Amino acid sequence: MRVCIVGCGAVGSLFAANLARLDDVEVWAYDAAQAHVDAINADGLRLSGAGEVVGRLHATADAGELPPCDFGIVATKAMHTEAAIEATAHAFEDGCVATVQNGLGNEETLAAHVARVIRGTTFPAGKVLAPGHVQWDVRGDTTLGPFEPRPAPAAEIARLAEACTRGGMPTHAVADARGPQWRKVIFNSATNPVGALTGLTHGRVCERPDLRALVSGLVDEGKAVAAAQGIELDSDPEDLIDQAARPEVAYDHKASMLQDVEAHRSTEIDYLNGGIVRFGRELGVPTPLNQAIWALVKGVEQSWQR
Amino acid sequence: MIRSVCVAGAGAIGSLFAAHLARVADVSVLTRRPEHARALQEHGLRVSGRSDFTSRPAAATDPDDLPEPELVILACKGTDLEPLAQRLAGHFPAATVMTVQNGLGAEEIVGAHGDWPLLSSVTFMSGTRHADEHVEYVLDTATWIGPYRGTTVDDARAVAELIVSSGLKAEAFDDLRPAQWSKLIFNATVNAVAALTGLSHDFHFAQTEEVSDLGHLVRDLVDEGKAVAAAAGVQLREDPWDMNVLATQRGHRHYPSMLEDVEAHRPTEVELITGALVRAGRRHAVPVPLHTALYRLVKAKEASYS
Numbered sequence: 001m002r003v004c005i006v007g008c009g010a011v012g013s014l015f016a017a018n019l020a021r022l023d024d025v026e027v028w029a030y031d032a033a034q035a036h037v038d039a040i041n042a043d044g045l046r047l048s049g050a051g052e053v054v055g056r057l058h059a060t061a062d063a064g065e066l067p068p069c070d071f072g073i074v075a076t077k078a079m080h081t082e083a084a085i086e087a088t089a090h091a092f093e094d095g096c097v098a099t100v101q102n103g104l105g106n107e108e109t110l111a112a113h114v115a116r117v118i119r120g121t122t123f124p125a126g127k128v129l130a131p132g133h134v135q136w137d138v139r140g141d142t143t144l145g146p147f148e149p150r151p152a153p154a155a156e157i158a159r160l161a162e163a164c165t166r167g168g169m170p171t172h173a174v175a176d177a178r179g180p181q182w183r184k185v186i187f188n189s190a191t192n193p194v195g196a197l198t199g200l201t202h203g204r205v206c207e208r209p210d211l212r213a214l215v216s217g218l219v220d221e222g223k224a225v226a227a228a229q230g231i232e233l234d235s236d237p238e239d240l241i242d243q244a245a246r247p248e249v250a251y252d253h254k255a256s257m258l259q260d261v262e263a264h265r266s267t268e269i270d271y272l273n274g275g276i277v278r279f280g281r282e283l284g285v286p287t288p289l290n291q292a293i294w295a296l297v298k299g300v301e302q303s304w305q306r
Numbered sequence: 307m308i309r310s311v312c313v314a315g316a317g318a319i320g321s322l323f324a325a326h327l328a329r330v331a332d333v334s335v336l337t338r339r340p341e342h343a344r345a346l347q348e349h350g351l352r353v354s355g356r357s358d359f360t361s362r363p364a365a366a367t368d369p370d371d372l373p374e375p376e377l378v379i380l381a382c383k384g385t386d387l388e389p390l391a392q393r394l395a396g397h398f399p400a401a402t403v404m405t406v407q408n409g410l411g412a413e414e415i416v417g418a419h420g421d422w423p424l425l426s427s428v429t430f431m432s433g434t435r436h437a438d439e440h441v442e443y444v445l446d447t448a449t450w451i452g453p454y455r456g457t458t459v460d461d462a463r464a465v466a467e468l469i470v471s472s473g474l475k476a477e478a479f480d481d482l483r484p485a486q487w488s489k490l491i492f493n494a495t496v497n498a499v500a501a502l503t504g505l506s507h508d509f510h511f512a513q514t515e516e517v518s519d520l521g522h523l524v525r526d527l528v529d530e531g532k533a534v535a536a537a538a539g540v541q542l543r544e545d546p547w548d549m550n551v552l553a554t555q556r557g558h559r560h561y562p563s564m565l566e567d568v569e570a571h572r573p574t575e576v577e578l579i580t581g582a583l584v585r586a587g588r589r590h591a592v593p594v595p596l597h598t599a600l601y602r603l604v605k606a607k608e609a610s611y612s
Contacts, residue, residue, distance in 0.1 A: 217599070274517075281517070288596065289599060292523050298519075302503070
């Protein structure tokens with residue numbers, strides 16, 4: 001089996017290095033950062049933290065070098081999906097492409113370029129420490145399922161899930177992967193921008209009753225939009241939020257969106273709160289708080305151009 | 307004609323009043339810091355920008371060191387009003403006291419500390435304070451004055467005439483609430499959005515092309531405010547949305563004070579502005595979910611300083 005990781009940042013690297021441990025899987029990584037690519041080709045891709053792994057794989061910043069692949073796993077930030085799949089689609093003419101990205105709308109973007117798409121949601125997290133070296137912060141499960149309008153065959157989804165699990169990334173193949181996706185989107189949309197706008201860590205957001213009420217208001221709108229599509233959340237996002245606020249879990253964690261804002265980097269707000277608003281408009285479900293938060297974070301991004 | 311004025315609190319607005327009024331009346335300045343009073347005594351108070359002159363008001367940190375005035379103008383920030391009113395308690399019993407603070411509720415705070423006749427006012431002029439003894443006169447818009455407690459429109463008119471004779475703009479009204487509420491809704495909206503996004507009050511606030519554009523949020527916030535005003539029986543003098551659009555077309559960037567405050571990690575006036583609107587909404591049973599969200603976010607942003 002040949003797998004190409006598209007976007008070999010923190011999450012992409014977790015899949016790439018772990019899959020590369022398997023003798024029957026040939027791993028390629030496509031990434032725009034040449035220094036990262038060179039380091040991976042020279043010394044392998046190293047993970048440390050929640051697991052110590054050095055994966056040997058083929059990395060390239062030139063999509064033209066990619067051979068035909070059985071699977072793609074797209075792990076770029078959501079705003080780079082379009083450019084990444086446009087460059088690499090030729091490698092997946094006979095293959096299936098999974099997204100393990102944040103947010104809503106990535107599957108639709110992939111489906112405009114490739115024929116068989118896998119809807120995915122992943123919870124493991126990490127950060128790039130240096131070219132070729134990624135810290136593995138959190139272990140967690142991944143769920144894969146068909147993207148209904150252009151689905152990958154169930155047998156292929158199961159084959160990819162089995163390989164990931166064997167490589168050390170526990171992955172479930174399911175018939176409907178929308179529940180986990182919406183649970184994570186609702187969690188991220190309700191908490192990340194509140195941290196980004198206030199500068200507070202996840203735990204401090206949750207311990208203020210007034211702010212926690214705002215978070216619940218955002219969750220409720222997301223749940224209503226999910227329910228209008230007949231999506232059954234696999235568990236309540238509120239539980240995920242309270243769990244993460246515990247001191248031993250992620251009390252001091254600065255949401256990635258807060259880190260983005262502090263570094264003046266574009267955020268994934270269009271695919272989180274923006275995604276909930278877009279689906280809400282199509283379904284006739286009002287989402288005024290998510291729309292307000294979306295506009296505020298867009299305003300933050302616009303303020304850097306002043 | 308009023309012959310003696312004490313300006314209490316000499317930020318940008320207080321300094322503009324003190325310097326101009328000193329050209330037509332005996333003016334004293336009550337400051338919080340001794341070095342501020344000393345600088346005014348030694349160097350006078352310079353105005354640049356739309357006016358260019360230096361005045362020599364008296365200055366002290368203790369009301370006992372200042373002559374008894376006919377008029378006291380309380381020009382401090384809303385966050386400093388309670389301690390300032392405490393310092394004035396028992397002083398200047400024959401004077402009329404005028405508040406200039408943003409938002410709602412300044413008159414009640416002052417009225418609790420003495421039996422002075424009270425005038426309300428809102429000011430649209432703006433300045434930049436460059437030093438204790440130097441203020442730049444930026445926007446030459448008017449100050450609007452109305453009776454509040456134990457005063458009539460004639461008292462308001464006398465103060466307006468004095469201010470106009472000093473070279474600033476002012477107008478008296480029978481009932482200030484239509485103007486006060488117009489500015490309240492404008493400020494609650496523009497200041498909070500600016501403080502959370504980091505945007506100065508620029509064209510983004512009137513933009514409505516995309517769903518995520520900030521103009522939609524601004525308009526929705528204005529609409530919530532208008533509903534509260536209607537329920538409170540206040541007929542607005544100006545539509546705050548029109549005020550917003552007009553201000554963004556003026557061609558220069560205005561930095562709302564709440565944005566300056568959060569950038570300097572100072573407490574903001576959110577309690578007297580957005581907080582006052584949210585409480586008025588609750589009192590009149592008008593839902594204000596968006597102002598409530600922004601109020602919580604700004605309060606949380608203040609909490610993030612420590």
